[in-house]
Amino acid sequence: MYNDFFGFKSSPFTIAPDPRFLFMSERHRDALAHLLYGIGSGGGFVMLTGEVGTGKTTVCRCLLEQLSSDVRLAYILNPKLDAIELMATMCDELGIQYEQGERSLKAFTDLLRDYLLKNHEQGLNTVLMIDEAQNLSVEVMEQIRLLTNLETNDKKLLQIILIGQPELQELLAKKELRQLAQRITARYHLRPLNLNETASYIGHRLRIAGLQRPLFKSSAIKRIHQASGGIPRLINVISDRALLGAFVEKKNTVTEPIVKRAIPEVLGDSHTAVNQASKNHKLVWFGVSFAILLTVAAYIVITQYPQSIKKETMVDSTAQPIQKALDDSRINNKLKNEPLTKSNDELAQEFWGDQSWDREGLRSARNLFALWGVSYYPYQASEPCDFALDYNLSCDDGTADWDYIKQLNRPLNLKFSTQESGSFWGTLKAIEGNKLVLQFGDHEVRMTQEKLNPLWQGEYRLFWKMPDGFIEHTKYGDTGPVVRWLTDAIYTIDNVDISPADRFSKKVEDWLMLFQMENGLVADGILGKHSVIMLNNNVVTNIPKLEKGSVMTQQGEQ
Structure with missing residues (x-):
């Protein structure tokens, strides 16, 4: 409708996967590099995750184009299959003949083994790519893992690429799938575009459509980025509607007011995409919705557990119902009063119980954000460090010893590992005397530093507040x-x-x-950032701290 008005040769923001409009941001190139590395690394699993519309299909198309002639590919688009159907589909994709109505897993496994061995002898690589892998059942995932047991002395005969939405990470965090999770040799989470990439993306599609002049005002692009959260598919639908609005108004440029009118028309008034205008509303909603919970929980803790309230005056936004909290406290008191004689893996099992293991650190990030009074929903928002910037917080991660952790005096996430359970994250919330207060998912435990040492190799992540205009390595002679x-x-x-x-x-x-x-x-x-953290400990009172007597608040660091 508006192509002639603006001088387009074709519509620039169609959501159809037109290869002419392929835009490979740095993030997409990184994702492609991870997949190519995984395919060439000798077997096992490769995983690509990303929110709906972030461009996973774009990366897959590029991957398929770059596969060499010695690769035999089975590409499964509909993973809602049982184990037998999965094996049959693989055979169909690879051209393996089997008897009609075959229902034996052993028969399919034998056929696949023979095919894989034959390919290996001929110098061919076999790859199984599963799209929408978050829809796989645990049973089918386990069957897929067993396929990777087909190997020679030096190489896996089958390489598997799992592509899915962020829920795939939650699926692989399940305790019963830890063996599969440990076999992932390369993983990449495709994040949305940042503001500069969004501007480049819009400009790229306009140029491919035949327009060489600037069309969107910078303020309009910023508004599109905020509303879309940097997700290319949403960028397309908002931009398309904004162009229609500019056409109706007979304007040669797309301005911010036009974009603001377009957003609710395509996303609805209650859309959940990230936008600056809604942030204050979210914070107000957070405070109001938890006010009653905070009051009730504070009363319970004060009357039942007076020692605990001396340390923490803030209730985590991930808190469970009060009765469960009381039950957990009784369990924790038992742990506190009984010596721990469990092995490292038994101790890790005690932490997590039947919860999904936090392999990526996202649930721990949620718990850590809560201590800053920020509500973070893993898999629905950007990566923790990017999300923190919206609240003028920044990430600090690295390795340290306990002395340095205590000097920084901030709650932080710690990465733990055991031989059998693999790696997982937890949140160090406070230090009470000689006891560490830790949160693993929804469980809180107290234990001594010495008993935790075998599980922790020094890796940490924390959030800190940046001063206005902060520039790393500010030094003698600088101003501002x-x-x-x-x-x-x-x-x-x-x-x-x-x-x-x-x-x-x-x-x-x-x-x-x-x-x-x-x-x-x-x-x-x-x-530098650590000097800022130490200075803030001396000049700011309302920040979350580790040591007893620190002030903990929902307001964050002002």
Whole structure:
């Protein structure tokens, strides 16, 4: 309808998978590289996940185009099959003949084994690609795992690519699928486009459609990105409707008001895509909806568990009903009063019980965000570190020892591992005397540092609040708002008035070096993220901390 008006040769924002409009962002190229690496790594599983509309199909098309002639591919598009149907479909895809009505798993396994061995002798690779893999049942997943047992001394005979929505990660986190999860040799979660990539994506499709001039105002692109959450499919439908709106109004450019009118027309008034305008509403909703729960839970904890309330004054947004919380507390008291003589794997089983194991750290991220008063829903939002930026928080991850963890004095996520249970994440919420307060999914436990040591090799992740205008490695001679923030902190801590307040002078450098030395940091006089964390511990009162007596609040760090 609007093609002639704008001068398009074809519609730029159709959602049909037209290869002419293929846009490979850096994220898509990374995903493709992971899949190609997995295929060439000698077998096992490769996994690609991503939210609906992020471009998984685009990556798969590119992968198929780059497969060499020595690859034999079985591509399954409908995974809602039982084990027999799966094996039959594989045989159909690979051209393996079997008797009509065959219902024996052994018969299919023997046929596939012979086919795979024959391909191996001829120097051919066999690949099974399953799309929409989040719909696979646990039983079928286990059958797929058993197929990877077909191997020679140095190579798996079958390579398997699982492609699915984020729920696939939850499926593989189940305890009964831990053997399969440990066989994944390459995995990639395809995240939505950032703002710059969204602008490039829109510009790319406009150019392919035959338009060389700028058409969307930068403010309009920003609004599209916020409403779509960077998901290409949603970018397409919003942009298409915005072009229609501009056409109706006879305007040669797409402005932000046009986009704002287009968004509810295609996504509805209650759409769940990320947009800046709804963030404040979400925070207000969070506070109101949990106010009653906080009051009731605080009363229960104060009257029943007075020692616990001294440490924590905040209720996690993932809390279960009160009765379950009381039951868990009785279990934890038993753990607290009885010596732990379990092995590492038995201890890990005690943490998680029947819950899905947190292999990716997303549930732990949810629990950690809750301590900052932020509601995070894994698999419905962006990756934790990207999501944190919306609340002016940043990630810090790496390896450390207990002494340094205590110096940072922030709740954080820890990565644990055992020989049998594999790797998983948990949240260190607080330190009470010689006991660590940890949360694993919905379970809270208390234990000594020594008993946890065999499970933790030092890997951590935490959130911290960035000062306005923060630039990593701010140093002598620099100016700007972050320097003023630093001089304000110096005044608060030592009552030292530095002028000019926005210039990183020698006096500021000397003070910072002494502060770093006293807090166990590298005394280089350069303002980095760990120096900011330590400074905030001294000048901000309403941030979540580990040590007893710290103030914990839902307001976060101001």
